[in-house]
């Protein structure tokens with residue numbers, strides 16, 4: 001299984017438009033972060049978690065020529081805004097694309113992409129909405145276990161695939177969900193910055209959860225410019241924990 005970090009930035013991306021801070025003026029490519037998304041590929045299936053405003057650019061950058069499904073963690077704009085661009089995959093496969101989302105997220109997608117579901121125009125994207133069952137589900141043989149996490153007032157989904165788990169946009173992980181992470185060897189978890197935030201883990205809160213799960217390797221994602229430069233923050237982290245960056249790949 002190959003994992004590719006398509007985007008590791010928070011909702012505004014890094015650099016932030018019109019910002020001249022220390023991070024946003026960095027020339028390190030690892031400080032250029034598109035909106036958060038992650039791709040999972042096996043010999044048989046390619047899926048992405050979320051399709052934010054940078055989806056098109058991410059598909060082009062990674063030369064994705066076949067996409068089987070988009071799995072949505074939640075409905076925030078930075079996770080669904082790029083879905084109009086599934087048209088390219090529709091044309092190529094001559095089929096609708098499978099979208100996996102829980103009912104409330106499906107409703108948001110139907111609202112945001114009303115023209116898709118009105119189905120009155122030619123050339124519109126084609127999306128097939130699928131539910132996410134609470135315990136587990138399969139996409140072309142790839143088994144996913146949904147993991148409930150809190151994102152301020154929202155209940156959203158993280159996912160586990162074998163020894164890998166992906167949790168973005170969380171600020172709280174209930175005990176029952178921590179149990180679902182037992183035995184995870186590669187953990188991706190969000191942290192926006194070092195200072196407290198109302199709907200995302202801070203770096204130290206993420207590290208606390210990483211220590212509890214105790215994976216072989218952990219990767220921080222959904223990073224804001226206030227986190228600081230990749231190199232400087234990386235130097236402060238304990239072994240086994242790193243800031244993810246766009247284009248980083250893991251083979252598991």
Ligand SMILES: [Zn+2]
Nearest residue numbers: 011076078169
């Ligand atoms: Zn987000």
Ligand SMILES: [Zn+2]
Nearest residue numbers: 019021024225
């Ligand atoms: Zn900045």
Ligand SMILES: [Zn+2]
Nearest residue numbers: 074076151169
């Ligand atoms: Zn969010």
